[in-house]
Amino acid sequence: MYKDISSMSNYFMPPEWHPQDWIWIGFPHDAVEWPGFLARAQEQMAAFANAVADSGQEVRLIVRDAANAARARELVSGKVKLETRVFGDVWLRDTGPLVVMGPGGARVARRFGFNGWGGKYLMHGDQSIGVELAESAGLTVTTADWVLEGGALDCDGTGLVVTTEQCLLNPNRNPSLSRGEIEIRLERDLGFDRVLWLGDGLINDHTDGHVDNLARFVAPGVLALPRATGSDDPHAAIYADAKARAEAAGLTVREVPSPGRVESAGRIEPASYMNFAITSKLVVVPTYGSPHDADGLASIAELFPDRDVVGVLADAVLAGGGSFHCSSQQMPSVI
Numbered sequence: 001m002y003k004d005i006s007s008m009s010n011y012f013m014p015p016e017w018h019p020q021d022w023i024w025i026g027f028p029h030d031a032v033e034w035p036g037f038l039a040r041a042q043e044q045m046a047a048f049a050n051a052v053a054d055s056g057q058e059v060r061l062i063v064r065d066a067a068n069a070a071r072a073r074e075l076v077s078g079k080v081k082l083e084t085r086v087f088g089d090v091w092l093r094d095t096g097p098l099v100v101m102g103p104g105g106a107r108v109a110r111r112f113g114f115n116g117w118g119g120k121y122l123m124h125g126d127q128s129i130g131v132e133l134a135e136s137a138g139l140t141v142t143t144a145d146w147v148l149e150g151g152a153l154d155c156d157g158t159g160l161v162v163t164t165e166q167c168l169l170n171p172n173r174n175p176s177l178s179r180g181e182i183e184i185r186l187e188r189d190l191g192f193d194r195v196l197w198l199g200d201g202l203i204n205d206h207t208d209g210h211v212d213n214l215a216r217f218v219a220p221g222v223l224a225l226p227r228a229t230g231s232d233d234p235h236a237a238i239y240a241d242a243k244a245r246a247e248a249a250g251l252t253v254r255e256v257p258s259p260g261r262v263e264s265a266g267r268i269e270p271a272s273y274m275n276f277a278i279t280s281k282l283v284v285v286p287t288y289g290s291p292h293d294a295d296g297l298a299s300i301a302e303l304f305p306d307r308d309v310v311g312v313l314a315d316a317v318l319a320g321g322g323s324f325h326c327s328s329q330q331m332p333s334v335i
Helices: 038-054 066-075 129-136 179-190 236-248 293-303
Strands: 020-026 058-063 081-084 098-101 107-113 140-147 160-164 194-198 216-219 222-227 252-257 282-287 308-313 328-332
Touching: 020 038, 038 058, 038 066, 038 282, 038 308, 058 066, 066 081, 098 328, 107 129, 107 179, 129 140, 140 179, 179 194, 194 236, 222 236, 236 252, 252 293, 282 293, 293 308
Parallel strands: 020 058, 058 081, 107 140, 160 194, 222 252, 282 308
Antiparallel strands: 020 328, 098 107, 216 222
16 A cells, blocks of 8 residues: 655654564575575575574565575575565665654555666566565555665664765765755655764675665664774775764764775675674674674674674675675564
């Protein structure tokens, strides 16, 4: 069911640590997107799904077809539910529904325009999977008049959202909208009345600098950011700029050691521990076989004393352009 969004008010997006009914996770299926890495990417995504399911939270693993359902069933436990749906890439953070809460806890699914991350990756099913998932959950779907991906935002539940100029102000998304007009839409459509603008995202990020690979709220007014590891960390200046902007905005910054310099065939990879997924009982952190993995996990565990924190290898998932937060979307509980 669709409705006009022009009269929407008093809706807000809960932070990711809000209790969740379930989490959707995409299952890799396209060998073109993971050349030489597909089987391992499937194994790593299945490990993510199993970890969340073992914690006691419902997991809905989205598979493309019967063959991929059979492959997934080989890898996941019986606790993981499979749903066969047509979708392009696995990045449900961007193509799935964004769920906001209204008066009395009513949930509404928000959808936005999606143009394949600025026209780079246009795949069948990615335009429709968000509405399909929302309607399967019995949610009313409202549709906005501009392009936005979920991974471009992170919020703390107080009306504050963090994003990057590189992504939201990129002319390949909404060339006719100014910064001020985007801020108005963020408040109108998602309830964000304050915006922290960071600068660039990570180098070679396919998404043009999604913030969920750089900065994540871990409590109201508390922002986790990477700290450069090693003198050759290619993202050192990006981390420093983000920290300066966050502190200037009055936020508390908690630093997490970065994976350091991660390369593949001589190409700098946007590897980040910040792409963790927060679930009701667990935080799943991507690891990359870096010597800094243990330090990154330990730092993130300090940020979530109320949850278990586990690391799951994600180097093959990264080869497809993202990690565990990118591939998932949660359904917040009505409380």
